[in-house]
Amino acid sequence: MSDAPEDFFADEELSPVSIDPNAPHLVVAGSLNIDYVMRVGRLPNPGETIAAAEMVTNFGGKGANQAVAAARQEIEVTLIGSLGDDEMARPYRTRLENEGINVDLIKNQPGIRSGSAFIAVDDEGENTIIVSPGANAITSVDEIHHAEAAIQKADALLAQFEIPISTIVEAVNAANLADVTVILNPSPIRTTFPWSEIQSDYVIVNESEAIELLDFLPGQIRDLPMVRQQLDEFNIGTLVITRGSDPTLVYPEFEDPFEVPTMAVLPIDTVGAGDAFAGCFASQIARGVDLRDAVRSANVAGALTTLGAGAQSPIPDLDQVEQHVQQFP
Ligand code: RIB
Numbered sequence: 018m019s020d021a022p023e024d025f026f027a028d029e030e031l032s033p034v035s036i037d038p039n040a041p042h043l044v045v046a047g048s049l050n051i052d053y054v055m056r057v058g059r060l061p062n063p064g065e066t067i068a069a070a071e072m073v074t075n076f077g078g079k080g081a082n083q084a085v086a087a088a089r090q091e092i093e094v095t096l097i098g099s100l101g102d103d104e105m106a107r108p109y110r111t112r113l114e115n116e117g118i119n120v121d122l123i124k125n126q127p128g129i130r131s132g133s134a135f136i137a138v139d140d141e142g143e144n145t146i147i148v149s150p151g152a153n154a155i156t157s158v159d160e161i162h163h164a165e166a167a168i169q170k171a172d173a174l175l176a177q178f179e180i181p182i183s184t185i186v187e188a189v190n191a192a193n194l195a196d197v198t199v200i201l202n203p204s205p206i207r208t209t210f211p212w213s214e215i216q217s218d219y220v221i222v223n224e225s226e227a228i229e230l231l232d233f234l235p236g237q238i239r240d241l242p243m244v245r246q247q248l249d250e251f252n253i254g255t256l257v258i259t260r261g262s263d264p265t266l267v268y269p270e271f272e273d274p275f276e277v278p279t280m281a282v283l284p285i286d287t288v289g290a291g292d293a294f295a296g297c298f299a300s301q302i303a304r305g306v307d308l309r310d311a312v313r314s315a316n317v318a319g320a321l322t323t324l325g326a327g328a329q330s331p332i333p334d335l336d337q338v339e340q341h342v343q344q345f346p
Pocket of ligand 1: 050051052076078082133179288290291292
């Protein structure tokens with residue numbers, strides 16, 4: 018079986034997507050990984066060895082997945098990040114370009130491999146992921162300095178936690194100074210992140226990340242005064258908690274909390290569903306869409322992404338999201 022990504026050989030056949038330069042602009046600061054995905058009947062227990070039915074290699078990384086999700090909603094997207102000097106770097110850059118993403122701020126880091134993610138997906142579509150950061154770990158504040166002009170003229174900045182904390186903070190500071198909307202998806206959660214030193218307008222987490230982030234017990238996540246107090250301490254405006262097939266919980270900055278139902282699906286592969294949610298949500302916010310509608314579209318994008326294998330291939334485009342949002346009010 019080939020080790021090349023699923024569409025490694027298809028790059029030349031893809032025609033570049035043309036993006037309207039007057040479209041809303043999102044800057045994403047984040048990771049790019051090569052995903053090595055093993056399909057297993059069930060996830061292994063600690064100390065256990067199991068055989069995979071198959072192994073495929075895909076393009077992934079939370080930053081790139083979210084950039085793809087946003088670009089498929091037909092907004093202008095610039096990705097800040099790093100690739101290594103391995104054989105996967107060039108095809109990955111071409112692939113992102115063909116998605117219509119501006120790749121000028123993706124650095125080729127010499128002497129290091131691109132990030133890798135080792136993923137097991139079971140029969141229910143659940144997954145476990147181990148990431149070797151590679152070039153993502155040396156995405157530095159210098160990269161953000163090069164990107165300052167792009168951040169300043171963006172409608173929103175979106176970042177996750179797979180690149181160094183100092184780099185994320187620098188990007189958020191640049192956005193805060195220019196009054197650009199900041200959307201953070203602090204995944205994977207890192208307890209050392211200096212929340213009180215920056216201002217974030219929207220934070221997207223899943224339920225277990227929410228409990229870790231706010232240092233709460235599971236039952237306390239619906240205790241509004243406690244949640245609001247913690248959000249204020251962390252300078253977080255609106256908190257969005259995704260909960261798989263359960264309704265998404267939203268704690269807006271100036272309104273009462275509300276829930277937005279998700280679309281019922283039978284998942285095949287949940288890898289990248291959270292990224293599809295975050296990228297679609299950010300595209301809606303960059304467009305100036307109302308919060309409830311932004312979550313509705315993002316719920317649809319996340320659900321549809323679970324219906325295909327791989328992190329990026331099944332992410333829906335604008336037409337697919339709009340069609341399903343209409344059928345699923
Ligand atoms: O969120 C899914 C992503 O997490 C995968 O693509 C993998 O690369 C890891 O970063």
